Amino acid sequence: MQEPGEMSASDAKKRAEFELLVVEHHVQLRAFVRSMAVDPDWVDDIAQEAFLTAYRAWASFDSSRDFGKWLRGIAANIVRNELRKDARRQRILHTELVELMIEHQTKEEEPPEPLALKVVRRCLGKLPRESRELVRARYGDGHSAPELATRFGLSANTVRQRLARIRLQIRQCVESGAMGVTANG
Amino acid sequence: MGDRRFEDLMAGMLDDELTPEEWVELVQLVREAPERQRQLQAHLETAEWIAQAENELRDSPRFVAATLSRTEQDPFVAGVKARLDETASMPRRPWRRRLKVASVAIAALFLALAFWLTWFQQPLVRIIELNGSVQWMGDGGHLETDLKPGRALGGGTLESLSVDSWAVLEYREGTTITVAGSSKLTVVDGPTKEVRLGHGRLSASVPPQPTGKPMLVHTPTADLEILGTQLNVETDGSMTLVNVNEGRVRVTRLVDGSVVEVPADYQAVATVDRHTELRASQRPDHARVWRSEFPRDVQYGQWQPGPGDGGELRAAPLLLTCWRPKPLLIYVATANVAGKNSPPLLLNANGRFRVRGSLDSPAEVVFGLTMHNPRGGFAGKYVASKKFEAARGKDEPFDWELPVRTFKPLEGTFPASPAGLELVDCWCLTVRENHGLTVRSIDLQCKEETINHEDK
Numbered sequence: 038m039q040e041p042g043e044m045s046a047s048d049a050k051k052r053a054e055f056e057l058l059v060v061e062h063h064v065q066l067r068a069f070v071r072s073m074a075v076d077p078d079w080v081d082d083i084a085q086e087a088f089l090t091a092y093r094a095w096a097s098f099d100s101s102r103d104f105g106k107w108l109r110g111i112a113a114n115i116v117r118n119e120l121r122k123d124a125r126r127q128r129i130l131h132t133e134l135v136e137l138m139i140e141h142q143t144k145e146e147e148p149p150e151p152l153a154l155k156v157v158r159r160c161l162g163k164l165p166r167e168s169r170e171l172v173r174a175r176y177g178d179g180h181s182a183p184e185l186a187t188r189f190g191l192s193a194n195t196v197r198q199r200l201a202r203i204r205l206q207i208r209q210c211v212e213s214g215a216m217g218v219t220a221n222g
Numbered sequence: 223m224g225d226r227r228f229e230d231l232m233a234g235m236l237d238d239e240l241t242p243e244e245w246v247e248l249v250q251l252v253r254e255a256p257e258r259q260r261q262l263q264a265h266l267e268t269a270e271w272i273a274q275a276e277n278e279l280r281d282s283p284r285f286v287a288a289t290l291s292r293t294e295q296d297p298f299v300a301g302v303k304a305r306l307d308e309t310a311s312m313p314r315r316p317w318r319r320r321l322k323v324a325s326v327a328i329a330a331l332f333l334a335l336a337f338w339l340t341w342f343q344q345p346l347v348r349i350i351e352l353n354g355s356v357q358w359m360g361d362g363g364h365l366e367t368d369l370k371p372g373r374a375l376g377g378g379t380l381e382s383l384s385v386d387s388w389a390v391l392e393y394r395e396g397t398t399i400t401v402a403g404s405s406k407l408t409v410v411d412g413p414t415k416e417v418r419l420g421h422g423r424l425s426a427s428v429p430p431q432p433t434g435k436p437m438l439v440h441t442p443t444a445d446l447e448i449l450g451t452q453l454n455v456e457t458d459g460s461m462t463l464v465n466v467n468e469g470r471v472r473v474t475r476l477v478d479g480s481v482v483e484v485p486a487d488y489q490a491v492a493t494v495d496r497h498t499e500l501r502a503s504q505r506p507d508h509a510r511v512w513r514s515e516f517p518r519d520v521q522y523g524q525w526q527p528g529p530g531d532g533g534e535l536r537a538a539p540l541l542l543t544c545w546r547p548k549p550l551l552i553y554v555a556t557a558n559v560a561g562k563n564s565p566p567l568l569l570n571a572n573g574r575f576r577v578r579g580s581l582d583s584p585a586e587v588v589f590g591l592t593m594h595n596p597r598g599g600f601a602g603k604y605v606a607s608k609k610f611e612a613a614r615g616k617d618e619p620f621d622w623e624l625p626v627r628t629f630k631p632l633e634g635t636f637p638a639s640p641a642g643l644e645l646v647d648c649w650c651l652t653v654r655e656n657h658g659l660t661v662r663s664i665d666l667q668c669k670e671e672t673i674n675h676e677d678k
Binding site for chain 1: 229236252253292
């Protein structure tokens with residue numbers, strides 16, 4: 038007999054399949070959530086909610102459809118719901134910007150291919166040393182542009198411009214190298 | 223002009239802060255041209271990829287584990303669902319049809335209640351790693367000793383009871399707190415992220431916190447405000463030692479309200495003495511030699527005057543009630559190494575411990591180490607052991623040499639060797655019986671690692 042809290046074989050199978058999908062889709066789903074102007078501190082939370090909603094609604098998912106697209110639809114709905122919340126409890130950066138970005142995102146036809154973080158890391162590894170340090174301080178340590186300006190002896194504006202250029206370089210590199218790499222993180 | 227201004231505002235949004243007027247301007251520029259939406263989307267997505275790749279608190283394994291841990295069935299929801307399934311499978315009788323609408327309404331009410339409860343009772347923290355004797359007392363005062371990784375917790379008190387125990391808690395946004403050894407941590411359920419360290423040690427990795435909402439750590443002698451950092455805190459009730467490895471922490475000494483900002487690589491000690499200045503001082507360089515000094519370094523055990531200069535430390539009983547299948551009694555003596563007066567000790571592969579002490583009867587003695595990453599948080603626990611066959615008594619003390627190489631990690635996830643890590647404390651113990659284990663001194667020598675050219 039199954040003990041309370043013990044998983045049945047079908048539950049275990051469902052969970053194992055679900056784990057593979059989380060591994061495959063989480064990088065791009067989190068990027069999608071962020072791209073709707075969600076507060077960066079809440080991106081993971083909202084992405085997890087999207088996965089959980091998908092997990093609970095598993096039975097209603099038509100397996101002939103694209104799982105990534107379904108997941109993005111769920112995430113967009115969660116972010117849409119944020120707009121109805123009291124401003125203090127919203128997990129987004131700016132209401133009107135989120136409205137615009139959701140509208141834009143839902144017009145997108147196909148979701149991108151799953152992405153592995155190792156592709157991103159490989160591209161980061163190709164950056165010159167100073168750019169690499171700047172990226173690490175910004176994204177690894179969480180320093181803002183004015184803090185980095187003091188640390189690197191630059192103006193805050195220069196730091197922001199350099200980070201913007203680096204993002205473009207990384208995007209170009211990822212888009213040219215992501216093909217054929219499995220999304221195992 | 224529009225695009226240049228748009229790029230400036232977009233960069234400001236991504237790497238700085240925008241004023242309310244700048245937000246309005248950015249939204250207007252985005253609204254004007256769909257191409258700008260695509261540009262903004264690309265920068266936001268790429269920033270997110272990089273953040274995931276660079277911030278170890280957000281890497282793939284951690285995110286996947288956290289997501290899976292949230293799929294665990296909530297017992298309340300499972301209970302309600304089971305009742306509803308039961309009701310649905312009952313044979314229908316004609317008179318019941320009249321109640322169909324009412325049943326559906328009740329079911330909807332149950333589901334709404336379940337949803338409300340799961341939504342608003344989302345856990346504050348989860349246990350993501352656990353070892354040894356760790357217990358939890360929730361708000362209702364119920365004591366739980368059978369904790370497992372993945373367990374969701376609300377407000378309450380976590381106690382790590384033994385020298386070889388530790389637990390790692392994780393908040394939903396990624397903050398992790400590790401308590402190790404004998405430590406008591408209360409997680410406060412409230413609008414701010416807040417914990418109280420009653421005694422013992424914690425290591426915290428705190429990602430940047432929302433502006434104006436620092437994480438708060440309270441100890442018996444100090445209040446700490448943390449905006450995003452890696453730090454280690456230790457308190458014994460009369461003093462609090464704060465070591466900051468990354469970021470910046472504001473420390474308020476409770477006895478007089480004096481405040482100091484502690485930057486990375488600095489430390490501060492907040493005691494109950496109002497006459498000394500509360501200040502941040504640079505962490506001293508690593509030492510490679512250490513000798514215990516009792517009673518200064520006593521962390522657990524009974525100090526007593528004895529033959530050595532500083533007396534001796536006798537192992538004291540400790541009942542591990544969380545041990546399965548039944549509680550385990552150990553006799554343990556623990557020496558604090560990384561105290562407020564000591565420089566951090568970095569072990570290397572050439573290092574050797576020398577433990578002098580005595581036993582009243584033959585026993586296996588376990589010698590263990592608690593390690594931190596250099597200028598970082600909790601790294602692991604390591605042990606070595608030896609059987610002392612002859613009962614020697616106090617007149618014939620033992621002299622035990624332990625090369626650093628002989629220590630093994632207590633958990634497979636820890637680095638294979640303590641070499642290269644900072645020593646926090648060390649302990650000696652015997653299991654079940656009192657063999658009169660007494661420690662007179664512990665010495666550590668770590669010679670510089672040199673390359674022997676003749677071996678090449």
